[in-house]
Amino acid sequence: MRKITARPYSLRDVPFHYCPGCMHGIAHRLVAEVIDELGVSGRTIGISSVGCSVFAKHYFNVDMIQAAHGRAPSIATGVKRVLPDRVLFTYQGDGDLAAIGIGDFIHTAYRGEKITTIFVNNAVYGMTGGQMAPTTLIGQVTKTTPFGRSVEINGNPIRVCELIAPVEGVAYVERVSLHNPKEIIKAKKAIKKAFEMQLNGIGFSLVEALSACPTNLGLSPLEAVKWMEEKMIPFYPLGVYKSPAGVV
């Protein structure tokens, strides 16, 4: 019998520190598989962010840099300009990219830097203990919104894909989800396409992967998947928001 699955070369054989049911592990694997399939493992440099994914540098078997909070796109810009033949990706969560790092992110997109951003959105600050993030849904209970997020007090959630799709320098924007095998297969295709945009020198590419944080939602992993299907995906519609053909 033949193994139909194997750990990608670009992922070290160490256990993840993530909580049970956290989908960071799936996102890590997809990125590593895409790097392997494109054959760019030797010239890929990843930038890990601050958040639960801060230890991504221990897991990816490529060169990694650990950025200060929110500054991953800026560091990727610097590396890409000094070493233009390298493949650069940033791996950021919603607290990192959509809160403290949204300035760096938007400017990087407007400059059309040829880097790829993998944005894992779980609608909550995971590492610091479940506070409200900019992407927290209306009515969602977190540590800092114990009565649910209200529009009057906390404002509206940021939809990052819709925000960045009309920008000129951006080549590819897609929102995917990691809650079932079908969507995970689609997510891998999206990540591959985003990397190809960079390899072909077209422009900035972003893949937003919706994920669940069962620990901070106070749900079991299976309940968290159900929560994603019922609450999160209707608010954050999946699909391609921009491709070289234009804004969708």
Add this chain to the structure above:
Amino acid sequence: MARVTFREDRCKGCQLCTTACPKKIIFMASSINEMGYHVATVTEQEKCTGCGLCVIMCPDMVIEVERGREN
């Protein structure tokens, strides 16, 4: 012919594989591993079709699937 194996020391008992399996043969064992989690397991090995959906869903790369002729 297909065979599914679980790397039990890495399993965190999240149960995501149990819903991904189209044959519903994966269940959580009553025994626990070193980390204290109930691990995913299979007893009806002959029902496995080797589709690999559990592998795609597993966040911790616990599962390995083999498919093909017995040699």
